[in-house]
Amino acid sequence: MAYRICIIPGDGIGPEVISAAVEVLEAFKLDLRFAEAEAGWETFQKRSRSVPEETLQKIGESDATLFGAVSSPLQRVEGYRSAIITMRQAFDLYANVRPVKSLPISISRQGIDLVIYRENTEDLYIGKEIELDNGDTTEAVRRITRRGCERILRAAFQAARKRKRKLTYVHKANVLPITDGLFKRVALELAQQFPDIEVNEMLVDTMAMRLIREPENFDVIVTTNLFGDILSDEASELVGGLGIVASANIGDTIAIFEPVHGSAPDIAGRGVANPVAAILSASMMLDYLGYSRESERLYSSICDTLASGALTSDLGGDATTKELVREIIERLIS
Secondary structure, eight states: OOEEEEEEEESTTHHHHHHHHHHHHHHTTOOEEEEEOOOSHHHHHHHSOSSOHHHHHHHHHSSEEEEEEOOOOSSOOTTOOOHHHHHHHHTTOOEEEEEEEOOSSTTSOTTOEEEEEEEOSOBGGGOOEEEEGGGTEEEEOOBOOHHHHHHHHHHHHHHHHHTTSEEEEEEOTTTOTTHHHHHHHHHHHHHTTOTTSEEEEEEHHHHHHHHHHOGGGOSEEEEOHHHHHHHHHHHHHHTTOGGGOEEEEEOSSOEEEEESSOOOTTTTTSSOOOOHHHHHHHHHHHHHTTOHHHHHHHHHHHHHHHHTTOOOGGGTOOOOHHHHHHHHHHHHHO
16 A cells, blocks of 8 residues: 655755655655655745745645754744644644653653653643733743643543553643643543553652652653753653654644654754754654554664664764665665
């Protein structure tokens, strides 16, 4: 069966790392048919839209999408909206899934194997902000719905059932008793449907502390959009940084996979960008498409390559993007 894959390179190092991921995928010789589309800040500058309508159409017609990285303006720009938030909301990609796992490199803390489930469509990220008093007062709407809570919590409980059967739900209901109170109530209700899962409750500030102190003790962490954004970036630093952490944005029928790092315009075009996060995202995509064995092989090849000392500069080595990709492919086909 042929799978249609939409490729969105994006800005900065996005085209380099996505090209690397596609090259690795092609080494499997699977029936994957790639179609490129555009999105991001450069696209906005040309088209006045960060995600053109034809890009949305290509995503909708594809079995999965692999997305690079995009730049963002440093100040407010009229009409601009984040490309990834636009895509998440356009396709109701309610689950942001970010595995955080130790890798065989010196800067990666060992013994970590957790995954963060972050609600992906609600919270402050709905983008409803207003200015009052000639800009001296500002307000933002934080929207939390029962439907949004149920979907992300159920996805997290199901993941926990497949893993170590441990789940921690994170909130701040002691300060936000209505919005986070709803998230907490739904978590407790769903816990009754998963009696085989060990369920723990944690305030977000406590979670931030314990994630640094004892990350080895966590399995599945589930929380709301803003808290999940912050906690998942924090967790990535434990295993080596944003350059080696992948993520998925998953809805009922559409999924977009992306490295979690930024566009790094300072190194764009120099051939030294770390492609590991993008290739790990491709591995997640393979698993999503049903290629579980190939996904595991790719993950093992990445680990073996890093363990051999083939590292880009952000990981303490001097390998170029192309050299790292070549090492990974050689291990795949050997």
